[in-house]
Amino acid sequence: MNEQQIVEMFMSYIQNERNYSENTRLAYHDDILDFQTFLNQQHILNYQDVDYLSIRLYLTELKRENYSRSSISRKISSLRSFYNFMLREEIVENNPFTSVSHAKNHLRLPKFFYNEEMEALFQVVYEDDEALTVRDRAILELLYGTGIRVSESADIRVGDIEQTYQAILIRGKGNKERYVPFGSFLEDAMATYFTKSRHMLMAKYQKNHDFLLINHYGDPLTPRGIRYILTKIIEKAALTRKIHPHMLRHTFATDLLNNGADMRTVQELLGHASLSSTQIYTHVTKEHLKATYAKHHPRA
Structure with missing residues (x-):
């Protein structure tokens, strides 16, 4: 061989x-x-x-x-x-790379939105009930409410939404599937999206497909299109620091851990294959605790 x-x-x-x-x-x-x-x-x-x-x-x-x-x-x-x-496969007798290691770069903590920043984002998508605003509202509620990747959101079909159990079937990396629950805010946003945006746009342009998220012509939204929409929401909210749409996923994980969720649950919700991928968020929450302590404790 x-x-x-x-x-x-x-x-x-x-x-x-x-x-x-x-x-x-x-x-x-x-x-x-x-x-x-x-x-x-x-x-x-x-x-x-x-x-x-x-x-x-x-x-x-x-x-x-x-x-x-x-x-x-x-x-x-x-x-x-x-x-x-x-x-x-018994092609070699030993693995010479077992004893080899190499230091990685310094740990870069994931950036997330603060509460006031999230409020500014939601204010943009709740300012009116125009078809595209309603669509953008559904996208923002979906990404922050479930923590899924932008690429995963573009792949959701209408049939993937389990209304009875309030969960969505997500196809993640490596075609691995997982169910992610959702709450009342996303449920309401989706109901409005179907009645005031998706049905209307698809009928207007005579489109017939099962993808959940659509553009202004009724066609399925691509990951690039979703990132463009999110970037426009962020710009409209007039947030000043350098930010990226993927920060919604980081914010989802950070908020869960800050409010008492256990690491294994967050790992499952994010679709991480390894717990080590999720553990980086503990560094974020520790930094948050340290900053809060330094700001508010008289002996800090």
Whole structure:
């Protein structure tokens, strides 16, 4: 079995057994091919001959080429997974990447909207009952009320909404499905959206599809279109600091934790495969507590 066949086996594995997204599979493939190019340059004939010293030489080469810390860490992670697969398939006898680590960049805390900023955003979408304003209201209530990704919201069909149980079926990364509950604010916003916006626009332009969110012509909204709408809402609210629509998801998680939700529940709601992805929000809540203490305690 040659190197190309081994890589093809691994790509099939992460697609069919691990159900990784297309972008993730491409990243893995590129990382492995980059490493293969390095091995060829070093006249290392097969994966079994790779040892700790050759890996250190590879990392030195990556640094010389000015790869960022996060990029190098991702390559190490990709190659460690690749070698674990080969170890499982008995192609190699050990995984030389097991003992290799690389420091990532300093932790960047997710940014979120403060309460007064969220109030300013909602004021924009509740100022009238025009068709597009009602649509924008539904989008804002949906993203803040469920914490789903913009890309996930664009994929929602009308049939995915379970009115009886007040939950929405969400298709997340890697085509993994989860149900996310919603509250009365989103329920009311959706009811108004259907009667005063979606039905009217689709009838006007004679459109017939099952996607929940639509543009002003009645066609399904793309993730890019939703981000554009959110950006316009943010601009209209006259928020001054640099902000991004994905901050709604960060705000959802931060508000839950600040109000007593447990980490596992937040992980499930966000659709994180690993708890470590969710734990970054504990740093945000700790910073929030520290700032509140410093502001209000007389001995701070």
